[in-house]
Amino acid sequence: MKLATLRTARPDGQLVVVSADLARCVSAGRVVPTLQAALDDWDRAAPALAELSAQLDAGAIAAQPFDPASAHAPLPRAYQWIDGAAYMSHLERVRSLKGSRDAELQSIRPLLYQGGSDSLSGPTASLVVPSDELAVDFEAEVGVIIGPVPMGAGRDTAARAIRLVTVLNDVSLRRLVAEDLQNGFGFFHAKPSTSFAPVAVTVDELGSAWSENRLHLPIRISVNGTLYGQPNAGIGMHFDFADLIVEAARTRNLAGGTIIGGGTVSNTHDQTLPIRADGIGFACIAEARTAEKAKYGRARTPFLKAGDKVRIGAVGRDGRSVFGDIDQTVTILSN
């Protein structure tokens, strides 16, 4: 099934079940009010939501049109957002930027950072930054929303805890990355609100596109209508989502509703921008710039400026957006 959260006056919005083709939706209010409430009571809620989903797809119940512009992030505020770094080619390309220090260790155990989860952004919310002089970048990622995982959990427990899959934009202010990391306390100011696709999807609904705890679909990214990348999230993912969850639970329990990101999707290649229609490209600008520096001696692709439009979505086997697209415009904070 596919789930989304519509914006309302309440901070957690209203959970809806969305049709497989993303055209229609129906309130989940008769089962649970919010996605967090569903995750808190998943064993009871999931079958009831699946039943609603089946009725919706069969046209057996009244539905309303699903408008992604009315959607919030699936979890508008979450109790935890942990981002991993599962794609080695992303780390290799941005290592000098990120200032991380031990390449060998990073391929043995995944890097994780604790993100801000209190104010997540919906798919069409403005991408608000304090200034566009901060090297504003996107990072297109796959993320999972999990049930509770106890401290010290193994891979099987971790894999079974995956409830929903979605796509997200880990917005990054590159000019603040070095400052954050030099402080020694990790990412903070360099990571403003993370944005989410309108829809989160259960693993069973993804069919063969989900296997080995990975999403085997291209993530298509365009900026102002120009294709920047369409790397396949199933390729080059050195750590799968079970690995990331196991690592996150090493010294603590993870509550239900925790979001785990796989890190910037990245496939190995020697392309630079612009790419052809069948090119692979990049899921963040920093990688594109690193490739340009290697090839041309200088970076050519600019970071995002006010008014730039970023579109990110996973492309299904039928060519359609699986989770709906993130479609945001960069906006400068007005004081």
Next chain:
Amino acid sequence: MKLATLRTARPDGQLVVVSADLARCVSAGRVVPTLQAALDDWDRAAPALAELSAQLDAGAIAAQPFDPASAHAPLPRAYQWIDGAAYMSHLERVRSLKGSRDAELQSIRPLLYQGGSDSLSGPTASLVVPSDELAVDFEAEVGVIIGPVPMGAGRDTAARAIRLVTVLNDVSLRRLVAEDLQNGFGFFHAKPSTSFAPVAVTVDELGSAWSENRLHLPIRISVNGTLYGQPNAGIGMHFDFADLIVEAARTRNLAGGTIIGGGTVSNTHDQTLPIRADGIGFACIAEARTAEKAKYGRARTPFLKAGDKVRIGAVGRDGRSVFGDIDQTVTILSN
């Protein structure tokens, strides 16, 4: 007024109003079910809760005994937990351990790290760690719970957003700190679940003990009944809570219910453990060990082991615990 959350079968527990002397409490259920719900609707909820508090302290309504052992953390799960480093003498003492790199910068802008907020611990919950070979330490801190703060907020907005004050233990696994910081992504595994005092208190209730956005009370810490420290949280706090909130909101909005910690309370002195009854001492073991290394050439105070009992509380002007005490026993995770 004083607020606490009693443990129930529900993850967010039940909000209660606690009497000024911490002896009795009354359900806040007629106003709001949980502390987060109160924070989400503070302008309406706070006056109603204050009215309940006045009736409770006047003995005008039926109440039940308040048992700190029944209390959860005030927010058993929060949308955000940000810890600052406001006391320069803590940073100076542990700088070599933490691997942070720029002493000068740290006194101009406060260091912050994003903590895990999904599974916070109540005051008498076991302090569960995967092993006591990880150099288990406490960090006694003052924390504030805030209302919503917009990106780019100034000091006045920040100060006005402070809703509640409490005491917390930022449990730290020192052996994992270097590994976390060497990864370059900041604290993660070194910071298991943070523990909280049973009661959170409004600023007005604190009277003269709260001024200049600081708590001017000693935080008393004992391990297995032996006094380790009673530094005054109002002394040596280089950044106040308004500074910490302003810094946290530089590139993002902060949601209501965000918890901000002031960092390990630390006063400048040249004592070592054991301290006298009127000594100042330390609010974490790492600082005590650094002082011992300087004086004796080696650290003598051991980190915490299974079965050790840590007690932390703020002492009011009348000698009584203001927020109730954190009183935890170190326990090894059983698999």
